[in-house]
Amino acid sequence: MNAIISAAELANALAGPKPPVVLDIRYQLGGPNLRPAYEEGHIPGAVFVDLDSELAAPAGAGGRHPLPDMEVFGAAMQAAGVSANRDVVVYDGGLGWAAARAWWLLRWTGHPSVRVLDGGLAAWDGPIEAGTPSPVAGTFLPSPGALPLLDADGAAALARTGLLLDARAAERYRGEVEPIDRIAGHIPGAVSAPTTENVTESGHFRPAAELAERFKSLGATGTCEVGVYCGSGVSAAHEILALQVAGIPAALYAGSWSEWSADESRPVATGPDPQ
Template structure:
C-alpha cells in the first residue's frame, strides 16, 4: 500500500486502452527532447486519439533565468494553458511522451504541483501505445476549454537555500550521471560539479533499455540504499521530476524537488561548488555558506 494513500502514478498501455473505453480523461501528448524541444511533428504524424499537444518548455515551465533553465511556470499562464487543454476542476489527466519519461514526468510533476490530484503517466510513452496496438489519430485536437483553478505549491518544492539545508540535515540526491556529479564533464551548464553535501544516484538506473521504467520490484531494489526522507535535483528540474515519479511509483512519498537544480544553483555565481565524490569536507564548506 502507498504510504500516503496516493493513487499510483503510472499506467500501462493496456490499462489506458481499457480506461478510454469507459471514461474520458484528458490526454496530453508532451513529446519533447532536451536537444530539439517540443516534437509537434511527431504528434502530427500520429498520436493517441483525443490527445492534446502541450509544449513542455513553453507551456509547463517558466522562462530560463536566475531560477534555472526550467523554472516553475507563471501561475496565470499555466492556468490559461491547462484550461485551453480541456482540463476542468474534476478532470483525470493522462500524459505521455516519446518513452524516456522525461517530459511526461515533468508534466506530471507540474500538474500535481498545480493542484491536479489525478494525473497518470503512460509507462513507456507513445512507443508502448504502438506496441500494444493502440489506435492512432492524426487529427489536431482542440478541446472545449476547462475551468481548472491552479493551486500552486501542492507538491513540495525546494529553493537554493532549502536545497543547501536539506543537504546538510538529510539526504539530497543528485540524479545526474556520475561524471557530471563529480564535475568531470558538463555538457550543458557553464560550471561543473554538484551541491556540497549531495549524494549521487543516477536516475537512469531506473529506466528500462527500451524506454519506460524498470519493473516495480526492480525500482524498489534500486532505491533501497536511499532513506525515505530524500529530496532530488538534476541539471534543470526535468530529470529530477522523472526521479520523483519513479520514487512515487513505489511505496515511498513524493520527494521534494529542487526545481532550479544545478542550473539554478550556479546562476548567482556565489554559491559553493563541490567536485569529486561527496566528502566530509563538503559539510564544512556548506556550513560556511549557510552562515553567510
C-alpha cells in the same frame, strides 16, 4: 492512485464512459519543437503541450526551466481540456522526463488524478491519430503547494540534514563533463542517483520493490527527508515519480543545477559520491 498507467490500461480507459484527458509532452532538449511530429501522429484525442512555453517560464536567474507562471500554465491546461474532476494521462516520446514534468506540475498545483504512460509513446500499440483535436475547454485552476518544493537554500540544508539526490548522469555529478551549465560538479552533500537507472532498456519503470531497494541503498529511509535536483528541474521530476512508485515522498528543487551553478557564491563539489 498509481502514478503510472500501462498502455493496455490507457486503451481500456479511453474506451470507457469517462475517458481521461491525454496530454502529449514530446520534447527534445536543445532540439526542434516536436509539435510537427505530434501532428503527424499521436494517441487519439491527445493534446500537445509545449514544455518550454507552457510548463516552464523563460530561462533566467531561476534556471533553464523555472516553474511556469500560473496563469500561463492554467490557461494551457484549460485549453487542453483539463478539469479537476477528470483523470489526466501524460506521455512523451522518450524516457518520460517531459511527461513527468507535466505530472509533477499538475500534482503540485492540486490535480488529484494524474498518471504517466509507462514506456511512453513507444509502448502504445493502439491506433494513432493525425491532426490537432479541439477539446472542450477544461476548468482546472492551479493551486500550488500540494507537493513539497525546495529553493536553493532548502536544497543545501537538505543535503546536510536529509538526502538530496542528483538525478543527472554520474559523470556530470562527478564534474567530469558539463555540456550546458556554467560550471561542472554537484551540490555539496548530494548523492548521485541517475534517473536513467529507474527504468529498463524499454523505458518502463522498474518494479516498485526494486525501486524501493535502490533508493534505500542510497540512503532513503522512513525517517529521512528526500529531495531531488537535476540540470533544470525536468529529469528530477522523473526521479520523484520513481520515488512515488517506490512509496517514498520527495521534494523537487526546481531551479536545480542550472540555478545553483549560475550563482558564483554557492559552493561546488566534484569527485565521486561520498557514500
